[in-house]
Amino acid sequence: KNKCLMSKWLYRLETEPEGMWSQILRNKYLHSKTLAQVTIRPNDSPFWKGLMRTKDLFFRRIKFVIGNGMSTRFWEDTWLHS
Secondary structure, eight states: OHHHHHHHHHHHHHHOTTSHHHHHHIIIIITTOOGGGOOOOTTSOHHHHHHHHHHHHHHHHOOOOOTTSTTOOTTTSOOSOO
């Protein structure tokens, strides 16, 4: 149940970049990285650590549509598991 709720937060973070909560999380934890590129750090909040623990399951169960490519960082984004 908790992983489902965390997955919803990850989905919203990926699909609602203009929201205030999303901007706060992006500025504090992502900086210029994507969700796929960040890892847990010791000083992260318990909420963010929970999101990071759910991230692998989230990425295994979703797919992204590239669309016009404006939000796709071809050289930086993770395309396949390394």
